Amino acid sequence: MQVEVVFALPDRQVLEALEVEDGATVAEAIVRSGIERRFPDEDLSALEVGVWGRTADRSRVLQDGDRVEIYRPLEIDPREARRLKAGI
Helix, strand or coil: CEEEEEEEECCEEEEEEEECCCCCEHHHHHHHHCHHHHCCCCCHHHCEEEECCEEECCCCECCCCCEEEEECCCCCCHHHHHHHHHCC
């Protein structure tokens, strides 16, 4: 089955489309994607992950067409960023 694994930094993003076996988990897809090797300075194992914008456990079994996302922590709360931009 086909899945995608994505990770982004402010200046760089990677989307890896790959084929995995039925029953593959989020963790297996991340390893198979090779994204961890492309970002050696980032501890991706410590970051939250999700599928299609919803947080998920790394043991979650994937379905065909799923998009695995690796989330970085926010640098600033989006509401605070809007307040700062508006000068409030």
